[in-house]
Amino acid sequence: xxxxxxxxxxxxxxxxxxxxxxxxxxxxxxxxxxxxxxxxxxxxxxxxxxxxxxxxxxxxxxxxxxxxxxxxxxxxxxxxxxxxxxxxxxxxxxxxxxxxxxxxxxxx
Amino acid sequence: xxxxxxxxxxxxxxxxxxxxxxxxxxxxxxxxxxxxxxxxxxxxxxxxxxxxxxxxxxxxxxxxxxxxxxxxxxxxxxxxxxxxxxxxxxxxxxxxxxxxxxxxxxxxxxxx
Numbered sequence: 001x002x003x004x005x006x007x008x009x010x011x012x013x014x015x016x017x018x019x020x021x022x023x024x025x026x027x028x029x030x031x032x033x034x035x036x037x038x039x040x041x042x043x044x045x046x047x048x049x050x051x052x053x054x055x056x057x058x059x060x061x062x063x064x065x066x067x068x069x070x071x072x073x074x075x076x077x078x079x080x081x082x083x084x085x086x087x088x089x090x091x092x093x094x095x096x097x098x099x100x101x102x103x104x105x106x107x108x
Numbered sequence: 109x110x111x112x113x114x115x116x117x118x119x120x121x122x123x124x125x126x127x128x129x130x131x132x133x134x135x136x137x138x139x140x141x142x143x144x145x146x147x148x149x150x151x152x153x154x155x156x157x158x159x160x161x162x163x164x165x166x167x168x169x170x171x172x173x174x175x176x177x178x179x180x181x182x183x184x185x186x187x188x189x190x191x192x193x194x195x196x197x198x199x200x201x202x203x204x205x206x207x208x209x210x211x212x213x214x215x216x217x218x219x220x
Contacts, residue, residue: 033208042198042211043151088150092206095164098150 004091004099012105019076021102023089030092032065032072037101038085046074079106112212114199120218123189129215131182131199139205140182142174143198145214151198157182158205189219 003026013019023032031050035043047056049065049072056063062075072089084106089099112133121127131140139158143151156164157176165174171193173185182199196216200209 030206035209042213043200043209045208045210048208090209095153095156095205096209098152101150103148 004089004097006087006089006099006102008102009100010103010105012107013079015081015106015108016078019079019083019104021074021087021089021104023072023074023091023099025070025091025093025097027093028069030069032069032092033090033096034063034072034074035088035090035098036085037088041085043088076104079104081106081108112199112201112210114197114212114215116215117213118216118218120220121186121189122220123191125189126185126187128186129184129197129199129217131184131212132180133201133210133212134180135201135203135210136179137201137203137210138179139202139207140176141200141202141209142182142184143200145196145198155184156205163205186217189217191219194218 006023033048034046036046037043047063052069053067054065060077064073074087076083086101086103088101090096115130141156142154144154145151153166154168155174160176160179171188175183196214198214199212202209
């Protein structure tokens with residue numbers, strides 16, 4: 001079946017360091033979305049990427065969609081304690097398949 | 109109004125009980141979803157309604173029964189659940205299938 005894997009599973013960084021999570025699909029995706037879930041909270045939509053090779057920025061966050069539309073990445077520059085949470089990608093292949101998630105801890 | 113509401117917030121039920129979870133949105137979204145999320149795991153899709161018709165049912169056991177009375181409401185009827193069904197049940201909606209999903213706060217379900 002369709003699988004969307006994310007690495008790493010966990011990441012601990014010092015505040016101010018950069019962070020990257022990678023999302024890989026076993027099949028070509030129509031589009032990909034990214035969500036953030038704070039501890040005890042619900043997923044909150046961050047961005048949607050549709051085009052091959054697309055790059056989008058939101059302040060300190062940079063999102064990329066691979067040329068083959070099978071992988072994506074989220075990069076956070078100069079992490080802050082407010083960035084703590086689990087980041088999920090969700091790939092659209094008929095329906096959305098959520099990735100395994102990367103849990104980010106930011107040490108002040 | 110960009111909110112998806114869910115009731116109740118918490119639910120404890122025995123294995124012989126019948127209960128319902130409710131979800132509501134007033135954003136004019138035509139797709140609504142039920143997800144199940146276990147601790148430290150991603151949300152797992154259970155059901156998708158598109159234009160009030162069930163379009164995806166991810167091989168969910170029949171003890172879970174979805175209902176979409178109108179375009180703003182989504183229910184999940186629970187009957188004869190098992191302890192392993194304990195989880196956070198999330199409702200989401202999007203303008204159409206494949207669009208940005210807005211999630212509700214979830215119902216934390218415990219089956220005893």
